[in-house]
Amino acid sequence: MSAAVPALASDPLRLILAQQRTAFSRDGPPSLAQRRADLHRLKAAVLARRSDIETALNADFGHRSRHETAIAEILALVQGIDYLHRRLRRFMRPTRRHVALQFRFGSARIEYQPLGVIGIMAPWNYPLGLALMPLATALAAGNRAMIKPSEFTPAASDLLTAMLADAFPQDQVAVVTGSAAVGAAFSALPFDHLVFTGSTGVGREVMKAASANLVPVTLELGGKSPVILAHQTSLEQAAGAIAFGKLVNAGQTCIAPDYVLVPVDDVDSFVAAYDKAVAALYPQGPTSADYTAILNERHYGRLTGLIEDARAKGARVVDIGVRPEEAQRRPHTMAPSIVIGATDGMTIMQQEIFGPALPILPYRDIDDAIAYINARPRPLALYYFGADSEARRKVLARTASGNVTLNGTLMHYVQDDLPFGGVGASGMGAYHGIEGFRSLSHAKGIFEQGRFNGSNLLRAPFGRIADAILGLMLR
DSSP states (O other): OOOOOOTOOOOOOOHHHHHHHHHHHHSOOHHHHHHHHHHHHHHHHHHTTHHHHHHHHHHHHSSHHHHHIIIIIIIIIHHHHHHHHHHHHHHHHHEEEEEOOTTSSSSEEEEEEEEEEEEEOOSSSSTTTHEEEEHHHHHTOOEEEEEOOOOOOHHHHHHHHHHHHSSSSSTEEEEOOOHHHHHHHHTTTTEEEEESSSSSHHHHHHEEEEEEEETTTEEEEOOOOOOEEEETOOOHHHHHHHHHHHGGGOOOOOOOOOEEEEEGGGGGHHHHHHHHHHHHOOOTGGGSSSOOOOOSSHHHHHHHHHHHHHTTTEEEEOOOOSGGGGGGSTTTOOOOOEEEETTSSSSSGGGGSSEEEEEEEEEEEEEEEEHHHHOOOOOOOEEEEOHHHHHHHHHHHHOSSEEEESSSTTTTTTOTOOOBEEEEEGGGOSSSSSHHHHHHHEEEEEEOOOOOOGGGGGGGEEEEEEEHHHHTTTT
């Protein structure tokens, strides 16, 4: 655990951290009952403010589907809290470890103790869920926490601040708001662990700042999560699942399908099936109450730039679904689209899209699809559709990604017993499941010496007995 943090009146961030560390040292590790009470308090605070959460996110996005907020932010979070609450006794239980023969009268175990104060940096795309699920994990592990939400979602940040101030004292849970400069200062604090969710570029800067204090990090980043459609796949079923995963939150999801690898002979059929699936999801078109806007004009402009760059370099961009042209009637709203003929020279194939545009890439055999994925940075998620067990086995064995959903999209994230995290450029470390609890705990190894101790025979002065034992053990 980190040493005490000097509290300077001119540095409010360090002052809060010092208060939390002092309280942690004073009170010691919380009991099972205390941790469960904290989880219950967090859940109750979220449920009591469901309407306020939906209203705040609608204000931040300009238009955010109320149902998407309830499902993707609140429901997923509440289920995650319930999971931790039910399994916390087992997670906290010491685990026995093997003892070598010469120490057999002793015993070895691991006890999981809180790290101390956890820093949490949350993104703008799911500003409540991706702040509070790491918080729930930190509380389950017995820690205190400081949260820095995104400056791009001020209404959600204000709500988060008020909600957590009502539920917890500041020396247990605190929210720090402010600009990117505040975020940079936050990432440089000597936490006991830092959880960051956001872009790969910012993640590099966060890790660099944390390294100055040797703070361990969990980085949940992103990347270009691919979809593979195997040969002879049901295109209608796949298109429905891909449209759902791509267009939730208008594609502003770190594990959204980023591009689809389709057998070359199936491209036209898949495009038609995807168009039909989008129309079924949003029968009122992109101005539907169920369809979310892009966060702001800045991000809308970035997406427009990706599409215009692709078009200028020879790709065919087709808006799809019902009355896509009506997207212009609502501020920073972008119609679903497909991009055909995308190449590596286009920016849309170099950056995570984070919007409702979907490149369609043809491939000839499964080895070509695997080679294409492996030639690029490792993604946060991978999706495979198909009944071909041999092709599926190849994809699972020969690609590396954070997680995988087979014959669906996004659903691995809401499996509470699976760890969630990236690999390589898409992140490091994991939370969710017992892995999350252990990421925010210190696994303290403890050996208890038995009454009889064979190792005493290997103490000086050495003689024939030591030689005999060494002869037996070093054969």
